[in-house]
Amino acid sequence: MLNAPSLHRQLKKTHASKNADGTIVSFTTIRNAPKGFGQKPYTVALIAFENGTKVMAQLTEDGLAPQIGASVSPRLRKIRTLENGLIVYDRKYVVIAAAREPQIKIQHYVLALTGPSGVGKTTITRTLLHLFSSYAEQVPIYTTRKPKREEVEPYTYITSKKFDELLATGEMIAETTMQSTTEDRRYGYIKSDIEAMWNAGKLPIVVTDIHLLQGLEKNLGRRAILSCGLLPPGNSRRRMLSSLFHRLRSRGRDTEEQIKERIEVAKTDLAAFETYPHLFDHLLVNDELDVCAERIRGLVEG
Amino acid sequence: MQETISVLGGSQTKFGELWGYDLKELIDEAVADAIRSAGIMPTDIDAIVVANMMGSDVNGQGHLGAYASSILPHHPPALRVEAACASGGVAIHTACALLESNRAGTVLVVGAEKLTDASNEDITKAIMSAGDNERDSASGLTFPGIFGLVANRYMYEHGLTRDQLSLVSALHHKNAVTNPYAQFHKEIAPEVISTSALVADPLRLLDCSPISDGAAAVILSTTKSSPVQLLASHVANDHISLADRTSVTSFMTTRNAMERALEEANVKREDIDVIELHDCFSIAALIHMEDMGFAEAGRGIELYQEPRLAVNPSGGLKACGHPIGATGVKQIVDCWKQLTKKAPNQTKDATVALAHNIGGVAATCALHILATNA
Numbered sequence: 218m219l220n221a222p223s224l225h226r227q228l229k230k231t232h233a234s235k236n237a238d239g240t241i242v243s244f245t246t247i248r249n250a251p252k253g254f255g256q257k258p259y260t261v262a263l264i265a266f267e268n269g270t271k272v273m274a275q276l277t278e279d280g281l282a283p284q285i286g287a288s289v290s291p292r293l294r295k296i297r298t299l300e301n302g303l304i305v306y307d308r309k310y311v312v313i314a315a316a317r318e319p320q321i322k323i324q325h326y327v328l329a330l331t332g333p334s335g336v337g338k339t340t341i342t343r344t345l346l347h348l349f350s351s352y353a354e355q356v357p358i359y360t361t362r363k364p365k366r367e368e369v370e371p372y373t374y375i376t377s378k379k380f381d382e383l384l385a386t387g388e389m390i391a392e393t394t395m396q397s398t399t400e401d402r403r404y405g406y407i408k409s410d411i412e413a414m415w416n417a418g419k420l421p422i423v424v425t426d427i428h429l430l431q432g433l434e435k436n437l438g439r440r441a442i443l444s445c446g447l448l449p450p451g452n453s454r455r456r457m458l459s460s461l462f463h464r465l466r467s468r469g470r471d472t473e474e475q476i477k478e479r480i481e482v483a484k485t486d487l488a489a490f491e492t493y494p495h496l497f498d499h500l501l502v503n504d505e506l507d508v509c510a511e512r513i514r515g516l517v518e519g
Numbered sequence: 520m521q522e523t524i525s526v527l528g529g530s531q532t533k534f535g536e537l538w539g540y541d542l543k544e545l546i547d548e549a550v551a552d553a554i555r556s557a558g559i560m561p562t563d564i565d566a567i568v569v570a571n572m573m574g575s576d577v578n579g580q581g582h583l584g585a586y587a588s589s590i591l592p593h594h595p596p597a598l599r600v601e602a603a604c605a606s607g608g609v610a611i612h613t614a615c616a617l618l619e620s621n622r623a624g625t626v627l628v629v630g631a632e633k634l635t636d637a638s639n640e641d642i643t644k645a646i647m648s649a650g651d652n653e654r655d656s657a658s659g660l661t662f663p664g665i666f667g668l669v670a671n672r673y674m675y676e677h678g679l680t681r682d683q684l685s686l687v688s689a690l691h692h693k694n695a696v697t698n699p700y701a702q703f704h705k706e707i708a709p710e711v712i713s714t715s716a717l718v719a720d721p722l723r724l725l726d727c728s729p730i731s732d733g734a735a736a737v738i739l740s741t742t743k744s745s746p747v748q749l750l751a752s753h754v755a756n757d758h759i760s761l762a763d764r765t766s767v768t769s770f771m772t773t774r775n776a777m778e779r780a781l782e783e784a785n786v787k788r789e790d791i792d793v794i795e796l797h798d799c800f801s802i803a804a805l806i807h808m809e810d811m812g813f814a815e816a817g818r819g820i821e822l823y824q825e826p827r828l829a830v831n832p833s834g835g836l837k838a839c840g841h842p843i844g845a846t847g848v849k850q851i852v853d854c855w856k857q858l859t860k861k862a863p864n865q866t867k868d869a870t871v872a873l874a875h876n877i878g879g880v881a882a883t884c885a886l887h888i889l890a891t892n893a
Contacts, residue, residue: 243669247719249719250661252641262668270762271761271762273657273660273761273762364778364782417817
């Protein structure tokens, strides 16, 4: 139950984010309006906010000329007229400052997220992709395992033979094998994928385990990796494993058998933080998703 | 696929402003021609799937499954599917499910749309129902507007120029010259495209597929055979609004559907000879080719600067026309024509064809791979 002060605080927070200034991701001027929006051309922009959310909204006619990367601030203005003559007001945005150079200067490094299964690597990655908007991209994972219908990671499926070839030619710079009762699953990263993202001025995000991390360290160099270890909440190993267990169960992607396997692997994963401390720059507890993602963004932006 | 699904035949009406037809007559003509081309009896059809987006809104006629059933002598069971501009592709996918589950042995899929009876203003509004009514429509955004945002961002990220972009529609128009069913049969020079009326900058009139009437029908079967088979059928989905996505210049649904379809069909990207692509707007064609892995991000335009692949030999949505519900079905008809050497703009020795159909700003992607069994 929300008590009065916390309710008000929350309302204030929502209100603040709705009235926050944003940045133009893209914009266009509409010349053939749908019914109710009049005959005069108007500009609509996709606007991104600090917290990673985006909106579609009209820009006002006053203010500076729109530009990708320009800053905008909300105003309440007439947006359309209903058939019965009533006027609808909604939030429009005024361009208040020209585009600045992107704040994040991407040096050639990758952001690596390491942690046991169920700690939230996928969810954090997805949140980070939103937070960084077009500045970050997840590096595709090459795998020999059979495709599943409801895939959440950007997998590229290859045969074991192809996997060996890529390793032999040195194109694959990191690999790992997941022992499983049903099939041998191998996962790897290709160097050219990472380089292509660097060339496009983007920050590559890799989801790793300790073996993938070691491979990346060996081939890219330790300094080219901003390495974050993710820990489940809990101040003892038992508590951590128990919270992983609950998360794996509640996300409903694995059978009980698979969850048991994953927990076994998780034990080694957690031990790796202690065995290879030099491979990690930061260890973060993923207790609350937004807080954790925000902290990682802070680390990237310096 | 769990069963061998053969494409027995298919047909389409002419696409365009068809003042002499109503929605039902379009369906009648496409169905009759498809049955004839498949060489079957109407009573061989066990089920019908109808693809249509706006019959209820624009023509005042919903319940199109029942209508399609009523024009066959034995009134087979029928249903209608809607997935915005991907209605056709999703209808084919639905037909595959009926065939794979042995619910039916031969299925008729018919897609139809009749749009030119309504005013542009009304159509613009009705098409926006493919967007998110809270996140997109409230701001007065239109579909050309959505793809205008995409194009503007793409140009910013990849340095694509206005004159380069014009090569896309120019090629599609050139391809349609020999297609008797196409809405336009006129070659258009890139300079004319670059200076056509602005619709939602940087997109101009000739970057946009037209508002069209038309229908297409195809007959799929597991009990009868033909030289052309459907090797893969996949549908992928994402958030409706761009405001909820991470990327504005790449569509996850196409990437996912393509990976899964190649896997299912057991063919390589290089094996594909012909592509019918969802070029609702010129910029979309470039993004789709990149997302399907035929070009690197930002380099899709190279496929139009030096064509090395048969992309939209029919003219695509731009030149052949885009009667929304019919489009995804018509793509299968065109692939079937290419593989049976019946196409007006025939690709030499085509044995594998791909149909790529999206709904909205690729919130749905339906992707099919067809091949000859030769």
